[in-house]
Amino acid sequence: MLIGSIEAGGTKFVCAVGNEDYQVQDKISFPTTTPDETLAKTRDYFKQFQLDALGVASFGPIEIRKSSPKYGYVTNTPKAGWRDTNFIGQLKRTINVPMAWTTDVNGSAYGEYVMANLANEKLDSLVYYTIGTGVGAGAVIDGNFLGSAGHPEMGHTFVKRHPDDLQFKGVCPFHGDCLEGLVSGPTFEARLGQKGETVPADHPVWDIMAYYIAQAALQATLIIRPDKIVFGGGVVSPALLEKVRQQFTTLLNDYIELPPLSQYLVRPVVANNGSATLGNFALGYKELTR
Template sequence: MSQLFGSIEAGGTKFVCAVGNEELIIIDSTAFPTSKPEETLQKAVDYFKTFEPSLAAISVGSIGPIDIDEASETYGYVTSTPKPYWADVDMIGFLKAQLDVPMYFTTDVNASAYGEKVLDSSLNSLVYYTIGTGIGAGALQGEDFIGGVSHAEMGHTFVKRHPDDLDFAGVCPFHRDCLEGVAAGPSLEARTGVRGENIPLDSPVWDIQAYYIAQAAVAATLTLRPEKIIFGGGVMAQDHMMNRVRKQFSELLNGYVPVPDLADYLQTPKIANNASATVGNFALAKRAYLRHNQD
């Protein structure tokens, strides 16, 4: 059998594990709920054990914040996440103790961003937001993720409050009304008492949420000037949301800098169900394997 590359999308709700070939095509995949760390990570190990010895490397795209500094004592850890039980968990250490292959460790949104670039080789720069249970973003310039001492945490930037939303406290346990606190999926139910999928399309809450998401796109436009901004996650999977965001973005930017046609500039992912992260992880695992064998 040819070499296989592994992907772990370590999300707050579920883990998606997959193996792909050298052409980055999915050969097999599985998913299971994100429960307590040892139980969940052991399921991932058991899955990849079935593909030894063809498994060449694995890339993990994880909920954050995480420590990606290979010189750090806590490299490979999930750090201050609000996800119960997962703070200060040595994810890579657990996996490496049982799987003797090179590993790449990054955020789930970085993996998605990389996957979108793999799927569109014409892109040199992009920003990828996930708007779901939480909000995160990854940014790419060439082959490099934007970041310095660690990865970006663009989901926790602060936004201007919508005039009809001033009484809403926000749901982020760290910052209350940061972007994640006012625009992630749980904010919808917190405002209305109704789960997002059951809120009528004519409810004003959708435009309030789009107002905040559009602010994120304006901030990314003005600070990073990417060729494209991509919005994934369950909230943006609803067809009506992208049009709302484009409309709000146009009004907020107000022609200050030129951007491509918004139908091209602000987009949803090329493949559904966040499979961009899987493709990105395959490519990053392959990169880790090649680097390991060059050293």
Template sequence: MLGAIEAGGTKFVCAVSDEDLNIIERVSFPTTTPEETLEKVFHFFDTYEDLKAIGIGSFGPIDINKHSKKYGYVTSTPKLAWKNFDFLGEMKKHYPLPMGWTTDVNAACLGEYEVGSAANNDSCIYLTVGTGIGGGAIMNGRFVEGFGHPEMGHILVKPHQKDDFEGWCPYHRNCLEGLAAGPSVEKRYGIKAQEIDADHEIWQILAYYLAQALVDYTLILRPEKIILGGGVMSQIQMLDLVKKEFTTLLANYVEIPDIHSYIVRPSLGNNAGIMGGLLLARKSL
């Protein structure tokens, strides 16, 4: 039996499956303090005595460098209770099992790569656009990472000519997350993104920022597929707007697959992260 944790900044999702990735049980609960949250994690997994491995995809930044003294830690997160918390270490204290450890977006990327929208491709990028923006990439079956993991949501972008918003990211202001994540809409207008009409100009502005990032990722990594998930991308009009802006900005400089098969939605939907966690668990055996 395999276990998985999709550790998000807002909520945790835990699941167990058989070795063929058929989910047996799945639960979710709010992310509070490490102590309170892990107590619920342990309560869930303790009922499964034949658990063989656990895969964890965590919000970050996290330390993925196996040579680092802080490998397995959540590091410089704005969630202060989790800052410099030894997440993987606490899990291993409770369960002496093989464990896979990566970011939440890497886990979602793995799920889509293995059994989702990028199945049968050798490379892909997964970007989630919601409360924050984060991305993971896989090239030839391996995560793109080095000293640390990518922080795709914090690349700097050029302001839209109709947008005077300075950005809300406390580190960079006008990075992609600061200008295009869900909270940027509320901070501009004082209402939730889902309350704004589909034909409002903000969606074209957000698409412009996202397209800039996708052009950068395309030019640097040349993936076979880009998968866009998250709450902002659930707006029905967003995918077409992003494709249009991307096509304009790329200007046919490099060849890509057909745009409609190149920039797509996650076929696993909200299951991408937890499925990736189960795959991590299976790979760790």
């Protein structure tokens, strides 16, 4: 059995083929350019294989309601040229197999959820945040995604401003200083004029970032009460995550009982940014056997 995976990011597409045991058999990546060019490359790649199913996790917003005439579309995205793209429709020109369709962060969340349970962690729920060029989050509860009218947009919630950061307007083109507008990768250049990877570990901006991310973790904790919150994406280093745990401890103030934060607020367990690929394999297989 062969299951395909498409991790459709705003910067690059990662396409892979694996088996029902979620083992990668082949993999390729290429830049995200125009919809026609990128989706043509995607279709050409999968023509090499006799797929049984396909899991697709895309940057968004996307339409996930199967009752909608725009199911399978990328909708109101800021990604240039991609607004109102019929993603699944273009794939089905040449790929006629059952397809699972969700957000990139949902795909990553599902991969982490599946891997944890394969490792006998026995999680009932999990939230996955990615903090990189953008910010998003997905949530899995009892094997199902949170959201029916649409997928969550937890990257666009609002947080209390840090007292040393009140003059920064934020970079989100829709909301200014929402979570994405305050902690995504481009905020380093907007605040400091340099890329995040060049900012020293002792720079106070990391404490500001940790304060905002800890608030997001607190919101997810108190609203969803997940078994674990995973933080992926290029902005989140082990050092930043430790600062987040410290800020989270202060904000929570022992209000509810949680596991040790070293086990509750964690980095991905799937190696090499492979959470979404593994999740897509699992979702494709689930769609095939539905």
